[in-house]
Amino acid sequence: MNFLANPLLSSSTLTPLFDPFGFGRAAFDYWRDSVERSVLYLDVMRERGNQYLEHMEQTKPSVLGFDTEVLMDGRTLPRPTNYELLRVLPHEGTEVDLQKRPFVVVDPRAGHGPGIGGFKPDSELGVALKAGHPCYFIGFLPFPEPGQTVEDVVEAEIAFLRHVIELHPETTERPMVVGNCQAGWQLMMGAALEPDVFGPILIAGAPLSYWAGEHGKAPMRYTGGMSGGSWITALTSDIGDGMFDGAWLVQNFERLNPANTHWKKQYHLYDNIDTEAGRYLDFERWWGGHVVLGGEEIQYIVDNLFVGNRLSTAQLVTHDGRRIDLRNVRSPVVVFCSKGDDITPPPQALGWIRDLYEDEDDLIANEQTIVYCQHDTTGHLGIFVSSSVSRKEHTEFTANMDYIDVMPPGLYETTVTHTDDHHDPALIERDYLLEFTPRNFAELDRDVMHKPEDDRRFATVARVSEINLGMYRLFLQPWLKASITPEAARWIRRMHPIRLGYKLFSDRNPLSVPLPVMAEVVRKNRHSVSQDNLFKALETMGSDQIVTSLNSMRDLRDANTEKMFMNIYGQPFLQAAVGLHGDAHVHRRRPGAEPEHRRFVKQRQEEIREKIAQGGAHEAVMRSLIYVLGGAPATDERNFKRLRASRSELEPGIKLSEFKRLVREQFFILKLDREQALNVLPGLLNGLSNADISGHVKQLEHVFAASGELSERAAERFAQIKMLFDKARPAKPAAAPAKAPAKTVAKPKSAAKPAAVAEPTTPKPSAAERAPAKLQSVKPLASAEKKAASKSVAKPANGAGKKTPPKR
Incomplete structure (x- = not known):
């Protein structure tokens, strides 16, 4: 390789006089650069092979970028697995607050080794450590334990989470758990079996509805x-x-x-x-x-998930008879997917919601909070590997988990926007803002794109698979x-x-012996060319043409595969042969439409209806807070400041679990019958003094001011709440008459009128603030007002002593 470094062979000395346009010089510079790049490229391939062999020889290979210590070994559990629970040790200078919610990352075991969730400093683990959370990592060893099953792995992860909870007795919040790809559906299975162990769950690029997909995309769903x-x-x-x-x-x-x-x-x-x-x-x-x-693990996965699609339809049953129904999950679930992901496209990441629930009311009746976020371009690995995604989306998910944990049930979509795009950036603590928008199932259907006619085709595949x-x-x-x-x-x-491709370029291949020497010479005498070089530009154009050709071949292959799949499994004869032909046959279980589930929803609504008039000041204040904020304390983290203030100031000392229950219950009540829920507010405050009621109003004002002015609609609602609170104020006793009452009356005619009767001093609302008609006649207050008024009516001036009822 020394000839490349010879100054006599420089382009300036070899350029002929008859080359006025410099084509010869450009050609020589490009030739030398391409040779040097080829040598360096082959040397990198050699290093890759050596790295592969070294990695595979390790007993616990991992690409985790943080130091760890083993806390639990799954091989010691009653049903051994090859999983481990690791404590992640922060880098020097990073402080961890043990009082904060623990953060657990579970890596996917889908052919690759563990560590991708903490692969870089800007990763899921890196983001959580920077935020001060104690972090844990659930990894695995290269080979499974004999007889290991998917259920054993799920039970091992539950045992690991229980151990994390025991390590943080001072923290009332359950751990936030992140599951990437395959680990996502495993976590959902565990949360369905043991919902009390899990805090908020973030599943990134995790497929749960395997039959879902858009025509022309998602080619992997046709593989089976x-x-x-x-x-x-x-x-x-x-x-x-x-x-x-x-x-x-x-x-x-x-x-x-x-x-x-x-x-x-x-x-x-x-x-x-x-x-x-x-x-x-x-x-x-x-x-x-x-x-x-x-072998037993992968067979279970393919039969029950990829081909059978039994997870999102609540058809999986454990060996001891427990049904794995994702409607049992009580933790908020954050679904992160991408439109650029061809392995887990949005329909497969979100379709389980449509499979399990019939509508938003069904979702709310099951007390489920689901938040989903769709990235526009990143690929499957970018969802949990890309540094830009971690710095943006994952940072916001981590920072807002406490907020998401107390959000009322429902379906929300999030978007991440830059701070500079908002008029009040001072209220935003980071560079980006995570905004929440309530969604309905009609909007969800546009992303899921479910086609009932495809269900029979995939059900046919499942039957054919069983036969084969x-x-x-x-x-x-x-x-x-x-x-x-x-x-x-x-x-x-x-x-x-x-595997062979890695080994052939390693040092075990005798032909690679001269590569390190040649590469060292090139690095010392490197002659790179710029993109301005004509031949370098032609190389780039040729590369683009190759990529375009290969993409065209892929698109043609995928289109033909989809067409063949649709034609083969759409044949009525084949469907009839496996017992699936006929409109009356149920090809796909829909748990949300089953009669017993509809009875559960109706029963749940009746239970909530009975609680409308139950409670006291705590319930009244929280109901008012949710109502003023528009039915749900949502939109973004600025409103979380309001909610956080309501917990610390309106409900001091209340546990997070109780606070969460209070928020959700009052949300249910407002969702079920808002008019009646507001109508009974004065009754909930009955018995409080004027000072107590005024204190609650001032506290609400302080909470609402935590993130700036209320919107016009929220201000109107708050005025309505104030009016209802005023209705609950006890009647003020009239001023006692003087000892000589006859002398203090100027006009005897007016003495026939009763003295000033204590009434709530409610300002007359405007038309925009005026409450519904039913709110003007609150029945629960009638007896209380009469009793209070009867004690406070002053004697008339004529001494008749006749009691006058209060004005209505």
Whole structure:
């Protein structure tokens, strides 16, 4: 390589006199630069291979970017698993407040190794540590324990969370839990079985509704049908002697985007070889850290989730008879997905809501709070890997979890906007603001795009899968199991094309011996060219053409796959052959539409209706707060300041769980019958003194002022609340007459009128503030007003002593 550094071979000395336009110089500079880049690229591939071999030889490989200590080992549990609970140790200079809510990240076990949730300083763990939360990480080992099942893993995660709760007895809030991709649906299963263990749940890029998807997109949902069902999964596990190689899952991901897999990612490294080597190697350390799953685990996942779609329809039952119904989840759920994600598109991330619940009232009756956020462009990995996403969306999710935890039930969509876009940036504590907008199911349907006619097709796939799996287990599996030995299974894993691609470029290949020496010479005498070089520009154009061609081939492949799937599984003959033809057949269970569930919703509404007139000042104040803020203390974190102030000032000393119950109950009441809920407010305050009522009004004013002026609508509602509070004030006794009352009366005619009767001094409301008609005649106050008025009526001047009823 020394000839490249020879000054006699510089472009200036070799440019002929007949090259006035510099084409020869540009060609030579480009040739030298391309040779140097090729040497450096091959050396990076060599380092990648060495890194892969070193990573795979570790007993506990991880790409986690933080120091940790093991707190619990899943292998010691009654039903052993290969999972671990780790305490994350903050970097030097980062302070952690043990009084804050614990933060737990669970990484996906979908072919890759653990650590992606804390891969970078700007990651899910990094964001939580910067916010001062004590952080924990649930990772896993490369190989499963013998007999390990999905249910065992779910129970292990529940045990880990219980241990985290025990470590923070001074914290009343349950841990916030983050599940990425596959870990998301595992966490939802655990939260459905043990809802009291989980705090707010953030699921990022997690598929829960596997039949959902938009036509022309989401090609992975057709994979099971085009392979004839889950028999291929059983075959792959049997080839591995009961172990399923995660490299097969990684290969499925790579096939989704052949342009990026076979050209774009590698060319980007080659084109920016001087700056991209470190980032590329860091990512490849995780992407190539393939792990192994148990055959029973992956079969359960494919049969019940990817093909059967039984999680979002409450059809899964544990081995001990417990139904896994996601409607049992009591924690707020934040769903983070992206329109640019072709592995877990928004319909698959959000479709479970539509599968389980019929409408918003059904959602509210189940006391469920669901918040979803859709990124516009980022891919599947970017949801939980991208630093820009972590600095923006994940920072806001973490900062607002306490707010989300006390939000009333309902469906909300969030957007993240910059502080400068708002008129009151002083009230915003960070660079971005997370805003919440209530949504209805009609708006949700536009994102889910559910098509009932597709359900029969996917139900047909599930039936065909059961048939093919049964045939495989009857005829082929016994022969295969008898011929595969553990040694043969290990050799097959090592010869997987993806694994082999790493090893061939490592130092174990004798041809790579001169690469480090050549690369060192190039680095010392590097001659890079700029994009202005004609041939470099032509190279870039050629790369773009290759990417475009590969993308066109992918689109054609996906379109044909979808067309074949729709035609094959839409055939009436095939549907009839598996017993699914006919309009009367129920192809997909809809738990929200079942009669027993509708009875539950009606019963729940009756229970709430009975509580409308129950309670006291606490209920009246919180009901007023929610009503003034528009039916839900939502929109953004500035209103959270109001809610937080209401907890510390209006309800001092109340526990978060009780405060949450109070907020939700009063929200239910207002949602069910707002007119009656307001009508009984004076009755809830009955018995309080004028000073107490005035104190509550002043406290409400202070809370509402926490984030600036109220909107016009909120101000009108607050005026209505003040009027209702005034109705509850006790009647003031009239001034006692003088000892010689006859002398103090100027006009005898007016003595026939009663003296001033104590009445609530309610200002006359404007037309915009005037309450409904029913609010002007509050029946629960009638007896109280008569009793108070009878004691406070002064004697008339004529001495008749006749009692006069108060004015109405």
